[in-house]
Amino acid sequence: MTTPEPGTFAAGRNVRLLYAYSLCMQLQPHVAIWVVYLTGFRGLTLAQVGTLEAFFWTVSIVAEVPTGAFSDRFGRRVTFLVASVIEGLGILAFALASSFPLLLLSYALWSLGLAFGSGSASAFLYDSLAAVGRAAEYVRHQGRLSAIGRGGFLVGGIVGGLIAGATTMQLVILVGVVPYLAAIALALRMTDPPRAREEARADGSAATHSYRDTLATAVGVLRRDAAIRWIIVVTVSLDALLVADWLLMQPYLESHHIPVAWFGILAAPVRLAGIGSALLAHRYVALVGLRRGLGAMLLVITAGVAAIGVIDSRASFAGYFLLAGGLGLIDPSIMGYLNDRVSRSVRATVLSVPPLGTAIAFAIAGATAGVLADASLRLAFVALATGVVVIAGGAYALWLRADDGTRPAPAIEPARVPERLADR
Numbered sequence: 001m002t003t004p005e006p007g008t009f010a011a012g013r014n015v016r017l018l019y020a021y022s023l024c025m026q027l028q029p030h031v032a033i034w035v036v037y038l039t040g041f042r043g044l045t046l047a048q049v050g051t052l053e054a055f056f057w058t059v060s061i062v063a064e065v066p067t068g069a070f071s072d073r074f075g076r077r078v079t080f081l082v083a084s085v086i087e088g089l090g091i092l093a094f095a096l097a098s099s100f101p102l103l104l105l106s107y108a109l110w111s112l113g114l115a116f117g118s119g120s121a122s123a124f125l126y127d128s129l130a131a132v133g134r135a136a137e138y139v140r141h142q143g144r145l146s147a148i149g150r151g152g153f154l155v156g157g158i159v160g161g162l163i164a165g166a167t168t169m170q171l172v173i174l175v176g177v178v179p180y181l182a183a184i185a186l187a188l189r190m191t192d193p194p195r196a197r198e199e200a201r202a203d204g205s206a207a208t209h210s211y212r213d214t215l216a217t218a219v220g221v222l223r224r225d226a227a228i229r230w231i232i233v234v235t236v237s238l239d240a241l242l243v244a245d246w247l248l249m250q251p252y253l254e255s256h257h258i259p260v261a262w263f264g265i266l267a268a269p270v271r272l273a274g275i276g277s278a279l280l281a282h283r284y285v286a287l288v289g290l291r292r293g294l295g296a297m298l299l300v301i302t303a304g305v306a307a308i309g310v311i312d313s314r315a316s317f318a319g320y321f322l323l324a325g326g327l328g329l330i331d332p333s334i335m336g337y338l339n340d341r342v343s344r345s346v347r348a349t350v351l352s353v354p355p356l357g358t359a360i361a362f363a364i365a366g367a368t369a370g371v372l373a374d375a376s377l378r379l380a381f382v383a384l385a386t387g388v389v390v391i392a393g394g395a396y397a398l399w400l401r402a403d404d405g406t407r408p409a410p411a412i413e414p415a416r417v418p419e420r421l422a423d424r
Helices: 011-026 034-041 046-074 076-096 100-117 120-130 135-166 169-175 178-189 211-224 226-240 249-255 260-279 281-288 290-310 314-341 344-351 353-375 377-402
Strands: none
Touching: 011 076, 011 120, 011 135, 011 178, 034 046, 034 169, 034 249, 046 076, 046 100, 046 120, 046 353, 076 100, 076 120, 076 169, 076 178, 100 120, 120 135, 120 314, 120 344, 135 169, 135 260, 135 281, 135 314, 211 226, 226 290, 226 314, 226 353, 226 377, 249 260, 249 377, 260 281, 260 314, 281 290, 281 314, 290 314, 290 377, 314 344, 344 353, 353 377
């Protein structure tokens, strides 16, 4: 693990490397065609695809919190390296797998790599900024990081659709391995933030050193802080609606007789809506506040998904803009809220809980939506929206009751960094 002396740490360089790393990890051409690749090229039904999704997220459920603790114990840089290597191998196996058991193996690798990366990026960003006294900038940078990731999906989707239209779907998957090689090179250049002295916190957490203690401390934080628990349920519920995009968008376009070469191009404006809203997230929450802003987007997001199922025409595609735009506006601020309430020693572990919850939700929602979509694609959209609005709405009400409205001080005492280095 590469950890600098506090006086030599350059937060700006870390942030720029993280931006580039996130772009490479999300630059995935296969996102435009992976469902039709499985149904058309590999001959699977949507129910079987849903089963694969359930398996994918089950692996993530098992791995999510332990991999977050791994990041807290051994450092973000090492975790990024492990994530990019394993996930890249998973994509390679996905391209070459010629049977259902081999597809399961590829999904296991893919999911494990994703679990190593989730939570660590947000924790790495917050730690880097907090180490030089710039934690207040987190939401703005997290919005940029989210926008860059969505931009990678946008570009990857367009490229993947065009390659699939001109060549074969399998080649698209193989091309998707290349960005992971670049991600490995970028991770090698990163530097773990200095482990500065932590201030005592209201949640009672303190610096821990063992893997087991890291897990135990994170569980204690979640047990004591109801506001953290309920806002995690809210964000997990809303993120579960991404099944409508990740799993159902391609069958939706196919049902409206859209050529596969256009899949990535038509998804591009949706990705742009997510990018634009993520860049504006810090302004949106500063204007209306997290409490009102989250409530409004809860309604907008679920209404968008419901509209896709209710309106039987291509015009219902507009619902995807509400989904992407709403999540982009609120996700960075939720991550900022969680970062502010959790100490550095267990930050990646606690931040791995939302992806863990999302994995559980995706395992259930993906399998259910796959079965429903085989019977009625529109029914699958309506069922997703109905289930999420009930769960997220209830959790939102409980979060409002638990949240005290305060914004805790940053968890890390700023390191002494020369002014010429702090902005590098």
